Amino acid sequence: MSQEPCPTGLTRSQLEQLCQAEQIEETMRLLFALNHWAKARERLFFADRQGLYLIKAAILQQAYACCLLTAKAYIDGKEGFGEELSCDLAADIAAEGFLWRLEELATDSAGGQEDACERIVHQLYTRITGKTRISTSDVEALEVSQVHRYILKRLQELERGARASGQPIPHKSLTELCVAPSDLLTIHDRRYYDLGDWDSWDQLDTSDLRKLDPEGLSLIALDYTSPTAHYIFHLPFRMAQAFVPAKQIAWLKSAPWSSRESGEYYGRTVTEMESLQQPIADILHELGANITDICPRQLSDKKDFTFTQAMRYAAWSNETFDEDDENDDNEEEAEQFAIYWQNLVRIASNHCEPGACPFCHMPAKAVAPCLARVEHWQQEHPEQDLTISQASWILDSDLEKKTFCLQYPPDYRTPHERGFGTRYWKMETLLGWLNKQEKGALTL
Numbered sequence: 001m002s003q004e005p006c007p008t009g010l011t012r013s014q015l016e017q018l019c020q021a022e023q024i025e026e027t028m029r030l031l032f033a034l035n036h037w038a039k040a041r042e043r044l045f046f047a048d049r050q051g052l053y054l055i056k057a058a059i060l061q062q063a064y065a066c067c068l069l070t071a072k073a074y075i076d077g078k079e080g081f082g083e084e085l086s087c088d089l090a091a092d093i094a095a096e097g098f099l100w101r102l103e104e105l106a107t108d109s110a111g112g113q114e115d116a117c118e119r120i121v122h123q124l125y126t127r128i129t130g131k132t133r134i135s136t137s138d139v140e141a142l143e144v145s146q147v148h149r150y151i152l153k154r155l156q157e158l159e160r161g162a163r164a165s166g167q168p169i170p171h172k173s174l175t176e177l178c179v180a181p182s183d184l185l186t187i188h189d190r191r192y193y194d195l196g197d198w199d200s201w202d203q204l205d206t207s208d209l210r211k212l213d214p215e216g217l218s219l220i221a222l223d224y225t226s227p228t229a230h231y232i233f234h235l236p237f238r239m240a241q242a243f244v245p246a247k248q249i250a251w252l253k254s255a256p257w258s259s260r261e262s263g264e265y266y267g268r269t270v271t272e273m274e275s276l277q278q279p280i281a282d283i284l285h286e287l288g289a290n291i292t293d294i295c296p297r298q299l300s301d302k303k304d305f306t307f308t309q310a311m312r313y314a315a316w317s318n319e320t321f322d323e324d325d326e327n328d329d330n331e332e333e334a335e336q337f338a339i340y341w342q343n344l345v346r347i348a349s350n351h352c353e354p355g356a357c358p359f360c361h362m363p364a365k366a367v368a369p370c371l372a373r374v375e376h377w378q379q380e381h382p383e384q385d386l387t388i389s390q391a392s393w394i395l396d397s398d399l400e401k402k403t404f405c406l407q408y409p410p411d412y413r414t415p416h417e418r419g420f421g422t423r424y425w426k427m428e429t430l431l432g433w434l435n436k437q438e439k440g441a442l443t444l
Helices: 012-018 024-038 046-065 087-107 116-129 136-141 144-165 171-175 206-212 237-241 246-253 272-276 280-287 302-322 328-348 370-380 388-395 401-407 427-438
Strands: 070-075 219-225 229-236 262-265
Touching: 012 046, 024 046, 024 229, 024 262, 024 272, 024 280, 046 219, 046 229, 046 280, 070 246, 087 116, 087 136, 087 144, 116 144, 144 171, 219 237, 229 237, 370 388, 370 427, 388 401, 388 427
Parallel strands: none
Antiparallel strands: 070 219, 219 229, 229 262
16 A cells, blocks of 8 residues: 555655655755745646646645644735626626526427526526426516626625635535636636636636635745754645644644745755756756656646747747738838847847846846845846836745735725736835845744
C-alpha cells in the first residue's frame, strides 16, 4: 500500500522519507524553490503549476503530521468573495435559455418521459409559477423579466447564504436555476465553450471553484523553524483545513493575521531569483516526484511556446498582406499588425532573469531587490503610476489579485462606462508599504 503512487506523483513512503529528521532541511529548501516555480506564470503553464501546488500541499501535510510544522496564521480572504460572480448576466442568459426550453416542452405533443434537462426546466417552472402542468398559454404569458428577477434573487440568496455559512455555493443549486458555469464565472480560455451547459459544474478546476467559496481567497500560514532555517508557507484554506485540526483553525480565525511567504537559511533570505535558477525538473527529480503524473504539459517552457506562436503569426501576416500591397487600407492594417507581432516577439524572446521589470523587461540583476526596483522605476518611468502587476513587482508580492487589493488598497481607478476601471498605485504609497514591511508590520 505504501508504494502506491499518490495524485501528487509521490508515494506514501517517499513522503515519509522526505520528512525524516535527516532529510527535512533539504526537503524544505527544495520545497521553497518549487514554491517559486509554482508561481512562475510567465515560465510554466497553468496545468503544470497546479501539479506543483499539489506536491507542495502533500509535503506540507506530511510534515505537519510529523509535528515539523505549526499552523501560525489565518489570512482572511472573505471580503473579496462575490466580486467574481456575474449574477445579473447569469440570470439574463439563464432566463433566455430556460424560456426557450420551456417553449419546447409546452409544444411537445408526444408527452414522453422527460430527460434530466427537461426535469430541471419543469421544476424551475413550478417554483416560479406555482403550477405543475405546463401549458402553452401559461408559457406565453411568462415574461423574461419575471424569470430574470426570480433567478437573480435566488443567486443573490445563494451568495448571501454562502457568506453566512462559510461554505461554497452548491453546484446543484446553480444547476436547478439553469445557470451554466461560463455564465456566472469569468472563463477566459477555450474552456468557456466546454462549460456552457448546466451539467458541467463538475468540470471546474481549482481556480474556478474558489470563486464559489467564501474562503476561496483565504490562506493558512504554516511555519517551519529550526536552528538553521525558517520558512513560512501558505496553503489555500480548504487544503489546510483537510489536516489542521478544527480547534486550531477556529483559534487562528479568531485573530486573522497578515503574512507573507518567506524563507531563511543560515540567516540568509532565500530569494525568488535564487530559487528559479534551479531547474524545476532537477528539483522534482531530487524530491522523487513523477513529472509525468503531475505535470500534463511536461514542464514545457511557456516563453518558448509564445515565441513560436508569435513567429508563426508574424510569418502568416507577412504572407497575407503581401498579396494586397496595392491597397492603402490593407497596407495600414498590415503595418499595425506587424508592429503588434513584433512587440510580442520582442517580449517572448526576451529571456530575462526572473523578476524583470514588468514595464520595460529590464534584467532582474539591474533592478532587484525592492529598493533597487523602486530606484529603477523612479529613474526609468518617472510620473508613471503603477498597475497591480507592477505594484506587486515593486513590493515583491505573490498575493492573488483580490487579496493584494485588500492588503494594499489602490490609490484610484480610471473612469469606465461600467462604473469601474483599472486600479493604479502611486509610488509614494508603495514606499509607505515598504517602510512598514521593513519595520515588521506585515510579517509574522
